[in-house]
Amino acid sequence: MIQGMVRTIPPDRFGQLVELATKTFIARGYRSTQMADVAEALNVAKGTLYGYVESKEALFDAAVRYADGHAALPDAAALPLRTPAAGATVAYIRQRIATEAMDLVLVHVVGGSVEFPDAAAELAAVLSDLYRRIARNRLALKLVDRCAIDYPELAAAWFGEGRWAQHRLLVELIETRARRGGLRKVEHSEIVARTLLETLAFWAMHRHFDSSPQQVEDADAERAVIDLLAHGLLPQASPRGGGPSRKRVSP
DSSP states (O other): OHHHHHHHSOTTHHHHHHHHHHHHHHHHOTTTOOHHHHHHHHTSOHHHHTTTBSSHHHHHHHHHHHTTSOSOOOOGGGOSBOOOOTTHHHHHHHHHHHHHHHTOHHHHHHHTSOOOSSHHHHHHHHHHHHHHHHHHTHHHHHHHHHHGGGOHHHHHHIIIIIIHHHHHHHHHHHHHHHHHTSSOOOSOHHHHHHHHHHHHHHHHTGGGGOSSOOOOOHHHHHHHHHHHHHHHTSOOOOOTTSSOOOOOOOO
16 A cells, blocks of 8 residues: 555655754654644645655655755655664764764864864864754754754754864864964953854755745855954054054044
């Protein structure tokens, strides 16, 4: 019966299912999302979904894997997708985080395997790389970030190996370059690093889910944000004469 149902449904329906399931999980969170919610969004009977995925767990796993379009959708013969083994979805997310981390400019800069002509170029490259990776994976990242509160194992992977790992590296970069004079010294490097990450995340990811979004081109947002963040950490040029510049005010 299920196989017959799959053959009568348009071949692009699985892609639509992933898209709408992703939006539903992001809107409602993992715990509150029900199969009936996704079926209603797709405008099909709840039973139809089981021709594509065996369970809510399989649906979430599919959303994590296919939402950003980096992997080819499964063939019809592979449907319905089975419920993943315990821990399989989180293991996939960990592997994906690790793969991205291996190529991060931030990782190579802190590790000393990549050099730039000056601190300004280095910081701009680090921030641009982070921005583009967030933008490229924005659906999966938003999905994981939204659902982590309901999913302790997911939270441990995402926050521990994703967000906070990047934060620690940024803190190290800021403090190291400040000691060398390339960046200005800041009072709280942890706060500055968090501000950098959250600003990048807002413009590359969160703003696309805003209920009242600004109409801003992605390329314009990236240029403006990177320019602002990078220049905010550069040493301030001293005024001529070596002292503070004062404007004379008439009594």
